[in-house]
Amino acid sequence: MLIIVEGSSEAGKTTLCHNLEDSSRILHEGKYDCLACGSGLQESRKGIWRLGFLITIMELAEKMSFTDIMVDRFHLSELYFSGRYRQGEFTDEDFDAVDTALATLSCGVLLCFLEHPRIPSRELDADEDEALFKSWRRSRCLKVCGTAEQLTQHITQER
Numbered sequence: 588m589l590i591i592v593e594g595s596s597e598a599g600k601t602t603l604c605h606n607l608e609d610s611s612r613i614l615h616e617g618k619y620d621c622l623a624c625g626s627g628l629q630e631s632r633k634g635i636w637r638l639g640f641l642i643t644i645m646e647l648a649e650k651m652s653f654t655d656i657m658v659d660r661f662h663l664s665e666l667y668f669s670g671r672y673r674q675g676e677f678t679d680e681d682f683d684a685v686d687t688a689l690a691t692l693s694c695g696v697l698l699c700f701l702e703h704p705r706i707p708s709r710e711l712d713a714d715e716d717e718a719l720f721k722s723w724r725r726s727r728c729l730k731v732c733g734t735a736e737q738l739t740q741h742i743t744q745e746r
Contacts, residue, residue, distance in 0.1 A: 588694055589647055590657040590742060593664060593723060594701030595716040603701060603735045604657045611743055613655045616647070636665060637681035644688050651694045655746060662686060663698075663722040667715060682722070690727040697745055698723060700732040 590613065592600045608615040640662055647656055662677075662685040669677035689696045700723045703716060723730060731741045 588655045588746060589651060589689070589692065589696045590655065590699060591661045591663075591689075591696065591728075592657060592659055592699045592701060592738075593661070593719055595703050595719060598701045598703040599735050600659050600701055603738060604659055606735075607657060607739060607742060610739075611655075611746065613657050613742075613746075614650070615657045615659070616650075617659055636669065636677040637684050640665075640681070640685040641688055644685070644692070648692060648694065651692075662689070663719055663726065666722050667718040682725075686726050686728065696728045697742065698726050698728040698730045699738050699742070700730070701738060702732065702734050 590607075592604055594600050604615045604617075607613050647658070650656055662682055665677045666679070666682045669675055689698075700720060720732075723732070731738065733741065
Protein backbone atom coordinates (compact mmCIF):
# COMPACT_ATOMS: atom_id res chain seq x y z
CA MET A 588 0.00 0.00 0.00
CA LEU A 589 1.12 3.55 -0.72
CA ILE A 590 0.17 6.02 1.99
CA ILE A 591 0.38 9.68 1.00
CA VAL A 592 0.23 12.13 3.89
CA GLU A 593 -0.90 15.63 2.97
CA GLY A 594 -1.80 18.69 4.98
CA SER A 595 -0.81 22.29 5.47
CA SER A 596 2.66 23.39 6.50
CA GLU A 597 3.64 22.39 10.03
CA ALA A 598 0.57 20.20 10.52
CA GLY A 599 2.74 17.30 11.68
CA LYS A 600 3.00 15.20 8.49
CA THR A 601 6.64 14.21 8.95
CA THR A 602 6.13 13.48 12.65
CA LEU A 603 3.15 11.26 11.82
CA CYS A 604 5.21 9.41 9.19
CA HIS A 605 8.14 8.88 11.56
CA ASN A 606 5.83 7.62 14.31
CA LEU A 607 4.11 5.18 11.95
CA GLU A 608 7.44 4.03 10.55
CA ASP A 609 8.68 3.23 14.05
CA SER A 610 5.50 1.53 15.27
CA SER A 611 4.09 -0.12 12.14
CA ARG A 612 7.10 -1.00 9.99
CA ILE A 613 6.01 1.22 7.12
CA LEU A 614 8.88 2.53 5.03
CA HIS A 615 8.92 6.34 5.12
CA GLU A 616 10.29 7.54 1.80
CA GLY A 617 10.19 11.20 2.81
CA LYS A 618 9.50 13.92 0.28
CA TYR A 619 10.04 13.21 -3.39
CA ASP A 620 11.70 15.61 -5.79
CA CYS A 621 9.61 14.59 -8.77
CA LEU A 622 11.18 17.27 -10.95
CA ALA A 623 14.56 15.58 -10.58
CA CYS A 624 13.05 12.30 -11.86
CA GLY A 625 12.03 13.90 -15.14
CA SER A 626 14.77 16.47 -15.61
CA GLY A 627 16.92 16.26 -18.71
CA LEU A 628 14.16 14.59 -20.69
CA GLN A 629 12.81 17.79 -22.25
CA GLU A 630 14.07 21.31 -22.76
CA SER A 631 10.88 22.83 -21.36
CA ARG A 632 9.87 22.33 -17.73
CA LYS A 633 6.25 22.18 -18.85
CA GLY A 634 5.18 18.54 -18.61
CA ILE A 635 8.29 17.54 -16.66
CA TRP A 636 6.40 17.50 -13.37
CA ARG A 637 3.82 15.01 -14.66
CA LEU A 638 6.56 12.82 -16.09
CA GLY A 639 8.54 13.03 -12.86
CA PHE A 640 5.52 12.01 -10.79
CA LEU A 641 4.74 9.08 -13.11
CA ILE A 642 8.34 7.84 -12.95
CA THR A 643 8.22 8.18 -9.16
CA ILE A 644 4.98 6.16 -9.02
CA MET A 645 6.65 3.37 -11.02
CA GLU A 646 9.64 3.40 -8.64
CA LEU A 647 7.37 3.31 -5.60
CA ALA A 648 5.23 0.50 -7.08
CA GLU A 649 8.32 -1.65 -7.41
CA LYS A 650 9.24 -1.08 -3.75
CA MET A 651 5.65 -1.72 -2.64
CA SER A 652 5.91 -5.36 -3.69
CA PHE A 653 8.07 -5.74 -0.54
CA THR A 654 6.58 -3.29 1.99
CA ASP A 655 4.04 -0.53 2.55
CA ILE A 656 5.41 2.93 1.82
CA MET A 657 4.55 6.40 3.11
CA VAL A 658 5.39 9.66 1.41
CA ASP A 659 5.25 13.14 2.82
CA ARG A 660 3.37 15.35 0.33
CA PHE A 661 2.84 14.40 -3.30
CA HIS A 662 0.64 15.62 -6.15
CA LEU A 663 -1.89 17.55 -4.02
CA SER A 664 0.80 19.79 -2.64
CA GLU A 665 2.41 20.28 -6.01
CA LEU A 666 -0.84 21.56 -7.52
CA TYR A 667 -0.91 24.27 -4.85
CA PHE A 668 2.81 25.11 -4.64
CA SER A 669 3.33 25.08 -8.41
CA GLY A 670 0.72 27.80 -8.81
CA ARG A 671 2.16 29.81 -5.97
CA TYR A 672 5.90 29.49 -6.58
CA ARG A 673 6.56 27.94 -10.00
CA GLN A 674 4.35 29.75 -12.52
CA GLY A 675 1.83 26.91 -12.58
CA GLU A 676 4.15 24.34 -14.15
CA PHE A 677 2.06 21.51 -12.66
CA THR A 678 -1.41 21.92 -14.16
CA ASP A 679 -4.88 20.52 -13.44
CA GLU A 680 -4.34 18.11 -16.34
CA ASP A 681 -1.06 16.94 -14.78
CA PHE A 682 -2.85 16.45 -11.46
CA ASP A 683 -5.57 14.35 -13.11
CA ALA A 684 -3.02 12.17 -14.94
CA VAL A 685 -1.00 11.53 -11.77
CA ASP A 686 -4.14 10.96 -9.69
CA THR A 687 -5.48 8.46 -12.24
CA ALA A 688 -2.16 6.58 -12.22
CA LEU A 689 -2.26 6.43 -8.42
CA ALA A 690 -5.91 5.34 -8.30
CA THR A 691 -5.22 2.41 -10.62
CA LEU A 692 -2.27 0.98 -8.67
CA SER A 693 -3.14 -2.60 -7.68
CA CYS A 694 -1.35 -2.27 -4.32
CA GLY A 695 -3.79 0.42 -3.18
CA VAL A 696 -3.29 4.06 -2.28
CA LEU A 697 -4.52 5.76 0.87
CA LEU A 698 -4.55 9.54 0.63
CA CYS A 699 -4.46 11.03 4.14
CA PHE A 700 -5.22 14.64 4.94
CA LEU A 701 -3.82 15.63 8.32
CA GLU A 702 -5.98 18.23 10.00
CA HIS A 703 -3.91 21.10 11.27
CA PRO A 704 -3.70 21.33 15.05
CA ARG A 705 -5.10 24.61 16.21
CA ILE A 706 -2.07 26.35 17.67
CA PRO A 707 -2.76 29.96 18.66
CA SER A 708 0.89 31.00 18.25
CA ARG A 709 0.98 29.94 14.58
CA GLU A 710 -0.82 31.85 11.89
CA LEU A 711 -2.29 29.26 9.53
CA ASP A 712 -2.05 29.96 5.82
CA ALA A 713 -5.76 29.61 5.05
CA ASP A 714 -5.16 29.59 1.28
CA GLU A 715 -2.80 26.62 1.55
CA ASP A 716 -5.12 24.68 3.84
CA GLU A 717 -8.17 25.32 1.65
CA ALA A 718 -6.39 24.54 -1.63
CA LEU A 719 -4.89 21.29 -0.33
CA PHE A 720 -8.22 20.14 1.08
CA LYS A 721 -9.98 20.98 -2.20
CA SER A 722 -7.43 18.89 -4.12
CA TRP A 723 -7.78 16.08 -1.58
CA ARG A 724 -11.56 15.99 -2.13
CA ARG A 725 -11.02 15.95 -5.90
CA SER A 726 -8.74 12.88 -5.84
CA ARG A 727 -10.04 9.48 -6.97
CA CYS A 728 -7.90 7.61 -4.42
CA LEU A 729 -9.19 6.12 -1.18
CA LYS A 730 -9.23 9.06 1.25
CA VAL A 731 -9.25 9.63 4.96
CA CYS A 732 -9.05 12.89 6.91
CA GLY A 733 -8.41 13.44 10.59
CA THR A 734 -6.07 14.20 13.42
CA ALA A 735 -2.73 12.41 13.79
CA GLU A 736 -4.29 9.94 16.24
CA GLN A 737 -7.26 9.22 13.95
CA LEU A 738 -5.02 8.75 10.91
CA THR A 739 -2.66 6.45 12.83
CA GLN A 740 -5.60 4.28 13.88
CA HIS A 741 -7.06 4.20 10.38
CA ILE A 742 -3.75 3.37 8.68
CA THR A 743 -3.02 0.53 11.11
CA GLN A 744 -6.48 -0.93 10.49
CA GLU A 745 -6.21 -0.58 6.67
CA ARG A 746 -3.03 -2.61 6.59
